[in-house]
Amino acid sequence: MFNNVTKDQIDLLHRELIVPIAVADIATYDLNIEPDMQYGLHMALSEIDPDSALLAIALCVPFLTNKILDEYPIASVLKHEAQNIIGDYGPDWIHFHHNPPMSEEGLQELMRTVPEDLEALADLLDALCADIDDTESTLVILANLLSIQARAHMEIASFILEEMKRTQIIGQIPRDDVSYDTQQIQKNAATGDNII
Numbered sequence: 001m002f003n004n005v006t007k008d009q010i011d012l013l014h015r016e017l018i019v020p021i022a023v024a025d026i027a028t029y030d031l032n033i034e035p036d037m038q039y040g041l042h043m044a045l046s047e048i049d050p051d052s053a054l055l056a057i058a059l060c061v062p063f064l065t066n067k068i069l070d071e072y073p074i075a076s077v078l079k080h081e082a083q084n085i086i087g088d089y090g091p092d093w094i095h096f097h098h099n100p101p102m103s104e105e106g107l108q109e110l111m112r113t114v115p116e117d118l119e120a121l122a123d124l125l126d127a128l129c130a131d132i133d134d135t136e137s138t139l140v141i142l143a144n145l146l147s148i149q150a151r152a153h154m155e156i157a158s159f160i161l162e163e164m165k166r167t168q169i170i171g172q173i174p175r176d177d178v179s180y181d182t183q184q185i186q187k188n189a190a191t192g193d194n195i196i
Helices: 007-017 019-028 035-046 050-068 073-098 104-132 138-172 175-191
Strands: none
Touching: 007 019, 007 050, 007 073, 019 035, 019 050, 019 138, 035 050, 035 138, 050 073, 050 104, 050 138, 073 104, 104 138
8 A cells, every 4th residue: 555564654653743643633523724734734834843743744635635526636646656655764764763873874875856746746736736726625735735844845955955964075185175165265254355
């Protein structure tokens, strides 16, 4: 079902990441989403790392799509993408959640695909909203919220990845070159490089 992710692992991910449980309740019972509920979901997602947010959002997708698969073809594509993400990231997330820390090389390898997977989810969530075309719909409100968070975490993940690459490149520069750069920066700061 989820590329070798067991039901027990899915249940564990739901419990650890919390947001999928809240989304399940809202979608299952078609609850009205009050502003404080939206705020709570935004806060819960914004306070976790990008890879955790990616998994949490992917775990929410089946609750949004299961009832509408026949009506909206994009829902099937979205659900399939979410299942692939859960299968790709879930087992490693569980492993490193219980056995930290992940090596820097492992983290960089993980972060390499997180931004594009977040973007893919956001694009599909947006497409689903456009197809449903009902801004008051609980599913649309949830899908918009998840899309916003996916795009925010995409930016964060891209920044982290760029910083990791930059740090890696700086680590490969011979020490003399690094100190020269530092000295030049300090000299420019002291004398200024403005014409005025």
